[in-house]
Amino acid sequence: MKYWKKITSKALALCALALAAALVLSASASTGNVNLMAVNERVLLDLTADNMPRTVGGVLYVPYTMLSYQATGIDLGVNAMYSTTKRTLLVTDGELGVVFDTRANTAQDLSGITVPAQAMVRNGTVFVPIDWLCEYFGTIRCTRTRTRYGTLIRLTSSSAILSDRAFLSAADNLLADSLNRYLESGGSGEGESPAPPDSGSASEPPSGGELYLALRWGDDGEECVRLAEGRGLRALFLFTPEQLREQDDLVRRLVGAGHTIGLSLEGEDVEACLDQAQEGRGLLAAIARCPALVAGAPNLDREGRDALAQDGFAVWRPTLKGTDYSTGAALARKLDPQQVNYVEIGCGSGGARFLRAALDAMEEENCQIYQATAPALA
Numbered sequence: 058m059k060y061w062k063k064i065t066s067k068a069l070a071l072c073a074l075a076l077a078a079a080l081v082l083s084a085s086a087s088t089g090n091v092n093l094m095a096v097n098e099r100v101l102l103d104l105t106a107d108n109m110p111r112t113v114g115g116v117l118y119v120p121y122t123m124l125s126y127q128a129t130g131i132d133l134g135v136n137a138m139y140s141t142t143k144r145t146l147l148v149t150d151g152e153l154g155v156v157f158d159t160r161a162n163t164a165q166d167l168s169g170i171t172v173p174a175q176a177m178v179r180n181g182t183v184f185v186p187i188d189w190l191c192e193y194f195g196t197i198r199c200t201r202t203r204t205r206y207g208t209l210i211r212l213t214s215s216s217a218i219l220s221d222r223a224f225l226s227a228a229d230n231l232l233a234d235s236l237n238r239y240l241e242s243g244g245s246g247e248g249e250s251p252a253p254p255d256s257g258s259a260s261e262p263p264s265g266g267e268l269y270l271a272l273r274w275g276d277d278g279e280e281c282v283r284l285a286e287g288r289g290l291r292a293l294f295l296f297t298p299e300q301l302r303e304q305d306d307l308v309r310r311l312v313g314a315g316h317t318i319g320l321s322l323e324g325e326d327v328e329a330c331l332d333q334a335q336e337g338r339g340l341l342a343a344i345a346r347c348p349a350l351v352a353g354a355p356n357l358d359r360e361g362r363d364a365l366a367q368d369g370f371a372v373w374r375p376t377l378k379g380t381d382y383s384t385g386a387a388l389a390r391k392l393d394p395q396q397v398n399y400v401e402i403g404c405g406s407g408g409a410r411f412l413r414a415a416l417d418a419m420e421e422e423n424c425q426i427y428q429a430t431a432p433a434l435a
Contacts, residue, residue: 107242108120118187123212192432330354351373352373
């Protein structure tokens with residue numbers, strides 16, 4: 058009798074677990090895309106409809122509590138502290154710092170100099186542009202990984218032990234729990250509903266293609282800027298050193314508007330590209346007081362790109378180039394929904410028309426366009 062009681066007890070427990078998992082997966086299939094949260098090796102289980110990270114105008118915003126030692130108990134080396142009386146948020150590593158004033162909708166460094174970043178308040182929660190902060194401080198990193206439960210937004214420092222892949226395997230049950238709590242809070246995700254997950258796979262494609270967008274500067278550049286900004290997008294703009302000299306006022310405006318400025322290195326070998334990179338760094342620092350952290354070098358092989366990375370650059374490598382397609386719509390149709398795409402479109406003659414068609418097609422296909430910053434490309 059005792060034996061059968063043990064068997065029955067185990068069977069009931071297994072059925073309960075299976076039912077709970079089925080409920081979570083069924084619910085996730087009926088909701089929009091959900092963004093889960095983790096810091097180093099900890100899944101944040103307090104995910105609700107009010108504090109879920111979300112993408113606005115191509116910029117990923119996360120609740121400031123992901124950076125708060127008081128909230129997570131994890132010291133990332135960068136801490137966020139909110140003043141309810143002043144309604145200001147201080148994000149600092151002890152040396153550098155940014156103060157977001159949510160009433161005035163401004164952001165300044167500790168010297169009082171305005172910085173090209175902006176916080177967002179939603180349902181009483183302050184959200185911050187995490188990729189920009191990662192680039193500003195340089196000691197934290199934000200990754201996005203598709204899972205069967207949604208997209209995991211993971212913030213890590215140098216003290217993180219597990220890779221994203223190892224962490225996903227170790228945290229599978231906690232991710233399911235986080236999704237379940239989110240759904241219980243009344244959350245319904247953002248965007249269109251993903252397809253039901255395959256129980257044999259830890260990852261699922263998004264409802265539309267996901268991509269980072271780079272625009273290589275040319276004659277139609279200013280019109281391309283207007284097209285991107287008209288849709289609330291912030292993009293990576295690639296300039297040669299010569300173009301930086303010629304467009305200094307415009308470069309300052311782009312930096313002030315929150316776009317990423319990268320270097321277009323057209324040398325035929327690594328030595329020439331490194332020389333151009335050094336020149337571009339100096340020019341960008343002088344023109345916009347901005348570091349050059351992203352570089353594209355189409356003529357370099359893997360060894361040359363590695364040399365650029367060792368020199369401190371996040372290397373831009375497009376998987377789809379506008380020059381390979383007759384129309385922007387044709388390019389958009391080639392987006393791979395199974396992985397993140399890296400799309401480069403030239404701003405030369407006809408570039409604005411091509412970009413407009415591409416953006417129209419991407420919007421129709423419910424694509425997610427992310428801002429290509431150094432931390433995102435690393």
